[in-house]
Amino acid sequence: MPKLHIRTEINGEPAEFLAEPHQTLLDALRNELGLTGTKEGCGTGDCGACSVTFDGQLVCSCLVLAAEAEGARIGTVEGLASGEALHPLQQKFLEHAALQCGVCTPGFLVAAKALLDRNPDPDERTVRYALAGNLCRCTGYDKIIRAVLDAAAELRGEPA
Amino acid sequence: MTQPRSFRYVGTRPIRQDGAEKVTGRANFGADLSFPGMLWGRVLRSPHAHAKVVSIDTSAASEIPGVKAIVTSADLPEQRPGGDPTDMYDLTRNILAREKVLYEGHPIAAVAATSREIADRAVAAIQVEYELLEPVLDLDRAIAPDAPILHAELRCAGSDPKPEGPTNVASRILIERGDVERAFADADVVIEREFTTPTVHQGYIEPFACVARTTEDGQSTLWCCTQGPFTVRSLCAALLRIETSKIKVIPSEIGGGFGGKTTVYQEPLALLLSRKSGRAVKMVMTRQEVFRATGPASASRIRVKLGAKRDGTLTAAEASLAYEAGAFKGSPVVAGAMAMFAMYDLPSVRIEGFDVVTNKPKVNAYRAPGAPMATFASESVVDELAASLEMDPIEFRLKNAVRQGSVAVYGPKLKAVGLVECLEALRDSEHYRTPLSENQGRGIACGFWFNGNMQSSAQIHVNEDGTATVVSGCPDIGGSRASLALMAAEELGIPVEQIRPIVADTETIGYNDGTGGSRVTYATGTAVIEAARDIVLQLRQRAAAFWDTQLENVGYEDGKAIPLGDAAENQQPLPLSTLARRAARMGGPIVGRSTWTARGNGPSFAAHLVDVEVDPETGRVEVLRYTAAQDAGKAIHPSYVEGQYQGGAVQGIGWALNEAYFYDAEGHLQNASFLDYRMPVASDLPMIDTIVVEVPNPNHPYGVRGVGETSIVPPLAAVANAVQAATGIRFVDLPMSPPAVLAAIDRTRG
Amino acid sequence: MHDTRYEAPRSIEEAVIMLSSGSVDDVRVLAGGTDLLVQMTSGGRSPSLIINLKHIPELTRIRFDDSGALYLGAAANAFTIGQNERIRQQFPGLHEAVGLIGSDQIQGRASVGGNLCNASPAADTIPSLLTSKAVCHIAGPGGATRTLPVSEFILGPGRNALQAGELLVELELPAPAAHSADAYQRLIPRSEMDIAVVGVSVRVTVDNTGTCTDASVALGAVAPTPILVPEAAAALVGTRLEPADLERAAAAASAACRPLDDKRGTAEYRRRVAGVLTKRVAAEAAERARGR
Structure with a gap:
């Protein structure tokens, strides 16, 4: 079976790659495209470390076939920062020490951005449920939740 | 010892130096490195929990196009038994099974092929003939007289009289002091209970991953996610019986470890495969493999008996601990025994411990190894004693808490410790006074962990513009680069932003024991402080030579060499940046170094307070509020200290409520996934409030205590005590999952 | 292992032709993919053809x-x-x-x-x-x-x-009747991410006196398939959905369970909680129906 030629858009830029029909998008991002910011923690959709957006929809890239990316828009952690400036979520994660080992961080950032894009003013409970698909074993989530709430406030233009 | 009265940088919260890389996805973790032409390694694992390996046939697998190397135990040299701290005879058998497979997931062979799919196909093509044996899956079965024996050569160490026959009990230990019988006779109240806890896993999010590459001269490089790159190097050198200088280990960023990444699994296999194939070989475990075949934490059965006088004074403690080691001896039962009563001034103690092998993966360290389960038992009984004496649980603990001068149950006379301060902080907290509603309960428990010692070395390089690089050899698992940079900034008197802390490979820095035992900020931190002081001395020497004066006429303050005495009259201070710029003319590059073996003890104590609500109809327990108070000695970077308290508390909550390995009768793990191994998710939890107590550790220049591990010790009992308060039921078996809680509620309802 | 083919048909007709091209076991459709990809990556064999339905x-x-x-x-x-x-x-x-x-x-x-x-x-x-x-x-x-x-x-x-x-x-x-509403709750050990240990759906219809004129109760995770429990529904119809009525429905729900012991819960637990949730979910559905 020849590989599939996939044309897609990743973080706003056109991208092409070859994929096996059974290959996951996560595998293609990491091993075909060298975008290793998206992490694999379980491969079964249970940890959220591989979170990306697919046509604007938050998904686990381990549960998406690479072939599905044909004609789609993919967003990964590598696309969050613009030029030299970190996204406010990234900045707040750093300020609040919301990462310890940091391996879950890309997935949390992508998921948190998806939340804030549709709900700019979530309360703590909403943030906790929206991020329930992202496992963190280091922080106990406290500082992550604070960072997301703080980033939301900043994005709304409220004084800290 | 020059202890600064106040700190300029220590105690502030700068952004970690590795932060930008980690929030942008650039940081390289274990699985993130690849090479052109790289092979993928996969492991054949036993589907059986206990069986003899009759034969292994790799011929069909080796015929598959794309397969470049296959290894079995025949490729690893035999080792001599009895090594310390690592028994290499056992370790080589854990890396690749020899005579027997001892747990489901036990590696039997490894394959390197041009793709992961081909490697998987080759693994499936290896033929193994097994002779099935009855698996030993719990402590009861392991010690039964007719139990199947895992290791025919195993004899119980420390048993009296000397054992004759083979056994599954690898060792017996005893800690004894005072006259326990008499002390119990003096007690007004004695409570005795037996507890059990299940096998649990560290649950780090990053699976084990490594890449090995070997050149034709036999020189190997290994990139891997590990807590101890030097440990990996020495274990691999011993397993492969090659010289240490033939292996360079480059630690990647590490996605969590909690003690679990302190040994080797696939690393020696990747090395072997790369040596055999001449190609780079990458190996990444699946989550299932992580659960089935990397060291979890011991299941345990613990009996505790405690006596107290009517006024609340503890008189005596007795305990018997049995810990599952998994397939090979070496559970942390000794540490559990030492830690379980360490919070209390107890004149008479007798603790017996047993290390028991079972057909499960060999256990490995998990955050304060051995202590959480033992303290679950001891702190549950302490709570019950307080209640039976109608004493407030905090006051009861305060009455018996260790203080400076107390002789710890585990041996030494304690210097300043902060348990009393932690308990007082909780007693005086708003949390402790807040009223509770129906079906809610509040629990408290204390915990202790040692302060890690062992070997550290560090270097600091001053750059030509006066900025500096701090080089250490302990992987940064939770912000230790930031802490080390802060300590260097404090000594050198330059802003922390001008310091770049790096974690070096095993050829770039002297030997360092691993990141573990709560030792990095304490032990490696001291090494960094000493390396910085080495630089300060050199700067003063250079200034003295420049000013043509004696060394004692040169001080150092705020990043400047300061003229003192005679020199002060006609010399201006020389900033570090100036000395750095003139290095070529003043003695050459400025490099500070230090090396030491940390000793002494500066333990960190904690007390945790938790409110829960129990649904009496479903048995679900919800954590409503949590406050963790712990002695940090001195918090170098307070955010990361708080983070350790919060993370440990939540791991403990998981252990208390829902985490457990679930085996079927044949020893197959039924829940080897994050779906069914239920670690807490964000929506399970409230904020975790922290109280950072600072009682300086006399053994550290700044008073630092290791804080990483103590925080997982109290939560098991704290949650159980809260559930008891909510339901009136004392839970002695973990986890307190909804079915277990509802069944207990039903039993008491009759 | 064999090679896998991937197709993304644009019409039902195309999809049906592809579906007919192989044995049912060998052709798998991808609607969401959350189960299919887990089956494929967790050691299961790959299908010979994957049909992505998301473009229809x-x-x-x-x-x-x-x-x-x-x-x-x-x-x-x-x-x-x-x-x-x-x-x-x-x-x-x-x-x-x-x-x-x-x-x-x-x-x-x-x-x-x-x-x-x-x-x-x-x-x-x-x-x-x-x-x-x-x-x-x-x-x-x-x-x-x-x-x-x-x-x-x-x-x-x-x-x-x-x-x-x-x-x-x-x-x-079908469009729900007037004054009809449904509710669903499940019991999981955590607050999210688990598979249901018990799941209960109840739909009730009430008249303007608040009396239940129609009801339906279904349970998940307590039998080999999700089941309708007509006995539980019957316990609700004709009542004013008072606590005692809900208890009767709960008892009927528990009695209808044929659960398993497994890693997610014991049989006894499932039976008990099926009743508890039936009571709670019926109360919720009733409140909604009355508000319509």
Whole structure:
């Protein structure tokens, strides 16, 4: 079976790659495209470390076939920062020490951005449920939740 | 010892130096490195929990196009038994099974092929003939007289009289002091209970991953996610019986470890495969493999008996601990025994411990190894004693808490410790006074962990513009680069932003024991402080030579060499940046170094307070509020200290409520996934409030205590005590999952 | 291991032709992918053909007809359904069930059609489909179509009534009667991310005196398939849904369970909690129905 030629858009830029029909998008991002910011923690959709957006929809890239990316828009952690400036979520994660080992961080950032894009003013409970698909074993989530709430406030233009 | 009265940088919260890389996805973790032409390694694992390996046939697998190397135990040299701290005879058998497979997931062979799919196909093509044996899956079965024996050569160490026959009990230990019988006779109240806890896993999010590459001269490089790159190097050198200088280990960023990444699994296999194939070989475990075949934490059965006088004074403690080691001896039962009563001034103690092998993966360290389960038992009984004496649980603990001068149950006379301060902080907290509603309960428990010692070395390089690089050899698992940079900034008197802390490979820095035992900020931190002081001395020497004066006429303050005495009259201070710029003319590059073996003890104590609500109809327990108070000695970077308290508390909550390995009768793990191994998710939890107590550790220049591990010790009992308060039921078996809680509620309802 | 082919048909006709091209076991459709990809990566063998249904407009469509009946495309994802305000208003219990499927990430992929076709005993949406009397619209070879009630669509754990070459196109949920409402709750050890240990859907219709005129109760994870419990429904009909009435329904629900002991819960626990949740969910549905 020849590989599939996939044309897609990743973080706003056109991208092409070859994929096996059974290959996951996560595998293609990491091993075909060298975008290793998206992490694999379980491969079964249970940890959220591989979170990306697919046509604007938050998904686990381990549960998406690479072939599905044909004609789609993919967003990964590598696309969050613009030029030299970190996204406010990234900045707040750093300020609040919301990462310890940091391996879950890309997935949390992508998921948190998806939340804030549709709900700019979530309360703590909403943030906790929206991020329930992202496992963190280091922080106990406290500082992550604070960072997301703080980033939301900043994005709304409220004084800290 | 020059202890600064106040700190300029220590105690502030700068952004970690590795932060930008980690929030942008650039940081390289274990699985993130690849090479052109790289092979993928996969492991054949036993589907059986206990069986003899009759034969292994790799011929069909080796015929598959794309397969470049296959290894079995025949490729690893035999080792001599009895090594310390690592028994290499056992370790080589854990890396690749020899005579027997001892747990489901036990590696039997490894394959390197041009793709992961081909490697998987080759693994499936290896033929193994097994002779099935009855698996030993719990402590009861392991010690039964007719139990199947895992290791025919195993004899119980420390048993009296000397054992004759083979056994599954690898060792017996005893800690004894005072006259326990008499002390119990003096007690007004004695409570005795037996507890059990299940096998649990560290649950780090990053699976084990490594890449090995070997050149034709036999020189190997290994990139891997590990807590101890030097440990990996020495274990691999011993397993492969090659010289240490033939292996360079480059630690990647590490996605969590909690003690679990302190040994080797696939690393020696990747090395072997790369040596055999001449190609780079990458190996990444699946989550299932992580659960089935990397060291979890011991299941345990613990009996505790405690006596107290009517006024609340503890008189005596007795305990018997049995810990599952998994397939090979070496559970942390000794540490559990030492830690379980360490919070209390107890004149008479007798603790017996047993290390028991079972057909499960060999256990490995998990955050304060051995202590959480033992303290679950001891702190549950302490709570019950307080209640039976109608004493407030905090006051009861305060009455018996260790203080400076107390002789710890585990041996030494304690210097300043902060348990009393932690308990007082909780007693005086708003949390402790807040009223509770129906079906809610509040629990408290204390915990202790040692302060890690062992070997550290560090270097600091001053750059030509006066900025500096701090080089250490302990992987940064939770912000230790930031802490080390802060300590260097404090000594050198330059802003922390001008310091770049790096974690070096095993050829770039002297030997360092691993990141573990709560030792990095304490032990490696001291090494960094000493390396910085080495630089300060050199700067003063250079200034003295420049000013043509004696060394004692040169001080150092705020990043400047300061003229003192005679020199002060006609010399201006020389900033570090100036000395750095003139290095070529003043003695050459400025490099500070230090090396030491940390000793002494500066333990960190904690007390945790938790409110829960129990649904009496479903048995679900919800954590409503949590406050963790712990002695940090001195918090170098307070955010990361708080983070350790919060993370440990939540791991403990998981252990208390829902985490457990679930085996079927044949020893197959039924829940080897994050779906069914239920670690807490964000929506399970409230904020975790922290109280950072600072009682300086006399053994550290700044008073630092290791804080990483103590925080997982109290939560098991704290949650159980809260559930008891909510339901009136004392839970002695973990986890307190909804079915277990509802069944207990039903039993008491009759 | 053999090679896998991937196709993304644009029409039902194309998809049905592809489905007919191989044995049922060897051809797998990808509606959400949350189960299929896990099966493929967790050691299962790869199918010879994967048919991605997400490019077929009828399969991702969500619409209401003039009667108020809801038509859910079989591959419409849970997240999109969750964002649909009219579904939340009209089928609050189904909306709750869809919202409980996995994480936001999983919901971005998972489909109600896939949830139904996989026929897991613990599937969150099936009890709600049962109490809403949902009907499956199925396309087959040669332009054939047929309909089948959800209650007849599920044959056993992991088994559904689709024949070779057949495709589940959409689910039709009839417009609820006036003063009718549904609710769904499940018991999981954590607050999110678990598979249901017990799931309960209840739909009740009340008259303007508050008396229950019609009821339906369905349970998940307590038997080889999700089950309707007519005895529990009967205990509610004709009552004013007072606590004692709910208790009778709860007892009937518990009695109908044929649960297993497994890693997710004991049989006894499932039986007990099926009753507890039936009581709670019926109360919730009643309150909603009275408010209409």
